[in-house]
Amino acid sequence: MPLSSTTVHLPRGAVVEVPASLLEGGPGSGRAPSSLYDVVILGAGCAGLSAAVAMLDAGSTGPILLIDSRTEYRDDRTWCFWDVEPTPFSHLARSRITTWEVRASRNSGSRGSIPPGLSARASAPATAYLSLAANDFYQAALDRLAESGTVGLLLGEPALGWLESPTEVFLTTASRQIRAKQIVDARGLRMPVAASPEEASPVEAAEARRGRGTRIHPSETWLPQAFVGLHIVTERPVFDPGSCLLMDFTVDQGCGLRFMYVVPVSTTEALVEHVFLTETTLSEVGFVAGIDLYLAREFGLEPRDYRVLATERGCIPMTDSVFRDRPSPRVTLLGTRGGATRPSTGYTFLRIQRSCRALAERLVRGTDVRDPADPPTRSLLDAIFLRFLADHPGRAPLVFHRMFDRVEPSALVRFLSEQSDWRDNARLILALPKGRFPAAAAAVLLGRVRHARH
Ligand SMILES: Cc1cc2nc3c(=O)[nH]c(=O)nc-3n(C[C@H](O)[C@H](O)[C@H](O)COP(=O)(O)OP(=O)(O)OC[C@H]3O[C@@H](n4cnc5c(N)ncnc54)[C@H](O)[C@@H]3O)c2cc1C
Numbered sequence: 001m002p003l004s005s006t007t008v009h010l011p012r013g014a015v016v017e018v019p020a021s022l023l024e025g026g027p028g029s030g031r032a033p034s035s036l037y038d039v040v041i042l043g044a045g046c047a048g049l050s051a052a053v054a055m056l057d058a059g060s061t062g063p064i065l066l067i068d069s070r071t072e073y074r075d076d077r078t079w080c081f082w083d084v085e086p087t088p089f090s091h092l093a094r095s096r097i098t099t100w101e102v103r104a105s106r107n108s109g110s111r112g113s114i115p116p117g118l119s120a121r122a123s124a125p126a127t128a129y130l131s132l133a134a135n136d137f138y139q140a141a142l143d144r145l146a147e148s149g150t151v152g153l154l155l156g157e158p159a160l161g162w163l164e165s166p167t168e169v170f171l172t173t174a175s176r177q178i179r180a181k182q183i184v185d186a187r188g189l190r191m192p193v194a195a196s197p198e199e200a201s202p203v204e205a206a207e208a209r210r211g212r213g214t215r216i217h218p219s220e221t222w223l224p225q226a227f228v229g230l231h232i233v234t235e236r237p238v239f240d241p242g243s244c245l246l247m248d249f250t251v252d253q254g255c256g257l258r259f260m261y262v263v264p265v266s267t268t269e270a271l272v273e274h275v276f277l278t279e280t281t282l283s284e285v286g287f288v289a290g291i292d293l294y295l296a297r298e299f300g301l302e303p304r305d306y307r308v309l310a311t312e313r314g315c316i317p318m319t320d321s322v323f324r325d326r327p328s329p330r331v332t333l334l335g336t337r338g339g340a341t342r343p344s345t346g347y348t349f350l351r352i353q354r355s356c357r358a359l360a361e362r363l364v365r366g367t368d369v370r371d372p373a374d375p376p377t378r379s380l381l382d383a384i385f386l387r388f389l390a391d392h393p394g395r396a397p398l399v400f401h402r403m404f405d406r407v408e409p410s411a412l413v414r415f416l417s418e419q420s421d422w423r424d425n426a427r428l429i430l431a432l433p434k435g436r437f438p439a440a441a442a443a444v445l446l447g448r449v450r451h452a453r454h
Pocket residue numbers: 042043044045046047048067068069070076077078079080081157158159160186187188189312313314315316334335336337346347348349350352
């Protein structure tokens with residue numbers, strides 16, 4: 001039975017009810033724990049849950065176990081992505097926006113080398129920008145898994161490690177030992193602490209060897225996308241639900257490259273995010289203060305004029321590091337841990353859905369299709385763009401404005417959603433300012449040559 005196509009939205013901020021029948025060994029579960037699982041999935045977040053749903057959709061009937069250290073499912077994020085292809089969750093979207101805007105500078109006063117009044121507005125009616133509340137996603141996925149009768153979930157159970165034999169994997173969690181034919185590691189990814197393996201602490205080095213899947217090397221670029229978002233509801237109508245503000249750089253840039261992001265759901269409800277594209281020591285209170293200032297400036301809203309329904313926070317590592325997502329025949333790394341984040345943008349949700357489809361094809365149907373996400377040209381473009389952002393943050397507002405102003409919107413959406421062909425890529429390259437990109441390209445290529453020699 002596929003995921004229910006009826007859309008039931010939970011109130012934003014509401015905690016999800018985990019079906020008792022899904023909890024492995026719990027009183028509501030009629031299933032005895034299996035002595036050998038077909039697949040054990042470590043981490044039941046976006047990728048882990050999506051993988052289990054994809055396996056059921058592909059016809060899986062054997063026992064699957066999900067293990068997560070979390071104890072509950074909160075409304076902890078909002079996934080936005082362009083509606084370029086079907087996913088099992090797109091029908092849950094709370095908003096479908098077809099116009100977006102990027103602001104590099106305000107109408108009055110230039111900032112550094114950026115002239116005033118640089119704002120780009122674009123529409124692509126065929127490919128709306130969807131926003132999906134985490135609690136809707138979690139509820140729909142957990143209900144679907146509970147209906148199957150073959151999937152179990154262990155919550156509050158940190159996975160520790162595993163040993164492989166030629167026929168199975170022996171997994172250890174905080175309180176159990178579990179046997180599986182296949183392991184999927186979807187425990188998420190954090191920004192690496194050390195710049196190189198030499199600088200890594202023994203624990204970090206062990207983590208890296210154990211299969212975090214990352215190579216921390218000077219030739220790679222790692223850029224944090226750190227943010228706090230408030231999902232707010234206002235007293236009076238102030239938002240335009242037909243348009244979202246993807247990046248508003250017209251905030252003070254003195255403490256690093258940052259922008260505001262506004263995704264409305266209605267005239268009185270929106271996600272408002274404060275995003276840094278650089279290391280920052282700003283506390284959560286500081287992030288929220290930035291949102292307050294912005295809401296006052298842009299919408300005339302004082303804190304008493306709105307209520308916060310949900311808060312989200314994160315630090316998405318953006319990197320051109322090469323991920324080993326299949327370290328051995330019985331282990332797959334998935335989600336951010338398997339390199340699902342788009343290096344140049346931080347978008348991850350669609351790539352997770354694609355890799356879950358590929359995983360399900362392989363583990364359930366035995367068809368080994370590689371996830372086609374990253375042809376070499378696009379991954380090179382991503383690496384160059386990321387390097388440029390890291391080396392020239394002050395130019396970023398101008399570059400993003402150029403992209404959204406000069407590239408035909410549907411071509412840009414295809415590029416941002418990994419569906420671009422060489423013509424779209426060429427349009428993008430032609431739109432970018434030529435000055436500093438060749439230097440970024442040379443740095444990336446030189447780094448790769450050096451890396452290959454070592
Ligand atoms: C607030 C936020 C907003 C985002 N918004 C977008 C967006 O709009 N669009 C987009 O494309 N991407 C977005 N992303 C990026 C990405 O899509 C999400 O981070 C996504 O949740 C990544 O999925 P994942 O499964 O890799 O990690 P997670 O969803 O974080 O899941 C990892 C799971 O592993 C569990 N875990 C960790 N350690 C252990 C352990 N030792 N044992 C057992 N379990 C463990 C965690 O509890 C968690 O449940 C966002 C990220 C965040 C944080």
